[in-house]
Amino acid sequence: MSSSTASPLYLTDEDVKKLLQWDTLIPVIERALKTVSQTVETPLVVQPPRTIMPVPDKNGVLLTMPGFSKNDDALACKLVTSFPDNAQKGMASIFGTVLLFDTNTGKVQAIMEANEITAWRTAAASAVATKYLHKGSDILAILGSGVQARSHINALTHLLKFKEIRVWNHNQQGAEKLAAEFHELGKCISVCYSADDAVKNADVIVTATYASSPILKRKWIKNGVHINAVGAGINHHSELDKELYQAASIYTDTMPAAQIELKGLADIEVSVLGEIGEIIQGTKHVPRENITVFHSLGMAVEDVVTAKLIYEQYKMKN
Numbered sequence: 001m002s003s004s005t006a007s008p009l010y011l012t013d014e015d016v017k018k019l020l021q022w023d024t025l026i027p028v029i030e031r032a033l034k035t036v037s038q039t040v041e042t043p044l045v046v047q048p049p050r051t052i053m054p055v056p057d058k059n060g061v062l063l064t065m066p067g068f069s070k071n072d073d074a075l076a077c078k079l080v081t082s083f084p085d086n087a088q089k090g091m092a093s094i095f096g097t098v099l100l101f102d103t104n105t106g107k108v109q110a111i112m113e114a115n116e117i118t119a120w121r122t123a124a125a126s127a128v129a130t131k132y133l134h135k136g137s138d139i140l141a142i143l144g145s146g147v148q149a150r151s152h153i154n155a156l157t158h159l160l161k162f163k164e165i166r167v168w169n170h171n172q173q174g175a176e177k178l179a180a181e182f183h184e185l186g187k188c189i190s191v192c193y194s195a196d197d198a199v200k201n202a203d204v205i206v207t208a209t210y211a212s213s214p215i216l217k218r219k220w221i222k223n224g225v226h227i228n229a230v231g232a233g234i235n236h237h238s239e240l241d242k243e244l245y246q247a248a249s250i251y252t253d254t255m256p257a258a259q260i261e262l263k264g265l266a267d268i269e270v271s272v273l274g275e276i277g278e279i280i281q282g283t284k285h286v287p288r289e290n291i292t293v294f295h296s297l298g299m300a301v302e303d304v305v306t307a308k309l310i311y312e313q314y315k316m317k318n
């Protein structure tokens with residue numbers, strides 16, 4: 001069959017999972033984060049603001065996320081939904097699909113289920129931010145026990161050797177289930193019964209929940225801690241309290257999206273200082289004693305480069 005008539009490759013989440021590894025993904029995501037922040041005449045990354053469409057009466061949203069990366073010669077678009085009430089049905093909250101296109105013809109090369117892609121690339125971005133902004137690695141605290149909590153434990157423990165890992169969730173069974181899952185794999189994770197206990201003296205904290213009011217407070221944490229703020233409730237800045245926002249140096253993945261999705265921070269007189277890519281490039285620096293927040297929104301280019309990596313891995317193995 002000629003390539004103009006061949007059907008696109010279809011990869012399920014199971015297929016995708018077999019083709020991803022932290023060792024290869026984290027550097028690819030690091031390069032994408034860095035490139036997003038480079039000021040060059042011809043853009044190396046194109047990613048228009050994503051649309052976030054609320055689905056009336058369903059407590060769900062549909063996001064469209066197109067993007068292009070010149071370095072990776074990759075063009076893709078992710079469609080992803082977020083339906084937090086799915087938890088009550090025993091289902092995942094996030095469902096995504098990525099279409100990967102041939103950059104010369106625009107023809108669809110591959111269709112990939114993107115639940116694993118979303119879990120891995122988000123955690124890989126937090127791992128990169130943590131690599132640049134953490135000061136200690138004794139204690140990792142995870143707030144939340146869902147898909148992102150799991151992938152963040154995997155990515156962050158791949159990067160750093162923590163002495164202690166703690167997990168807290170608003171519903172305790174979730175935390176116990178996640179800890180048991182890691183226990184099976186020989187990884188010791190302690191379950192905490194309050195968020196306050198979980199984050200005491202922590203060096204790195206991840207918030208990955210649908211909390212619509214703060215689950216992490218300034219008064220509980222030490223100076224110099226690094227926080228990856230990944231989740232959110234109805235808006236993208238509901239997991240941390242006002243005092244913490246006001247005390248922290250806040251970086252995000254992409255400023256144009258932050259100007260839209262984090263605009264509520266202006267109401268509490270908080271500014272995002274820049275992109276994590278600027279820290280990677282060394283054009284911005286943070287004093288060691290500062291509390292740092294990587295405010296992860298999620299970017300199309302992360303999905304684009306991950307899908308391209310998966311496609312290349314698939315071709316190599318088949």
Ligand SMILES: NC(=O)C1=CN([C@@H]2O[C@H](COP(=O)(O)OP(=O)(O)OC[C@H]3O[C@@H](n4cnc5c(N)ncnc54)[C@H](O)[C@@H]3O)[C@@H](O)[C@H]2O)C=CC1
Binds near residue numbers: 092145171299
């Ligand atoms: N920054 C990014 O690139 C991405 C961010 N996300 C966000 O990460 C968060 C977690 O996503 P997943 O792990 O896929 O979802 P999940 O459904 O697997 O896990 C959600 C977690 O939040 C907890 N939770 C639910 N309602 C809560 C509430 N009212 N208060 C406190 N905790 C609550 C659940 O018990 C569970 O531990 C979501 O806010 C999602 O929008 C997800 C994908 C990418």
Ligand SMILES: O=C([O-])C1=[NH+]CCC1
Binds near residue numbers: 080082094118297299
């Ligand atoms: O970037 C992403 O894929 C998402 N951010 C929030 C929900 C899904």
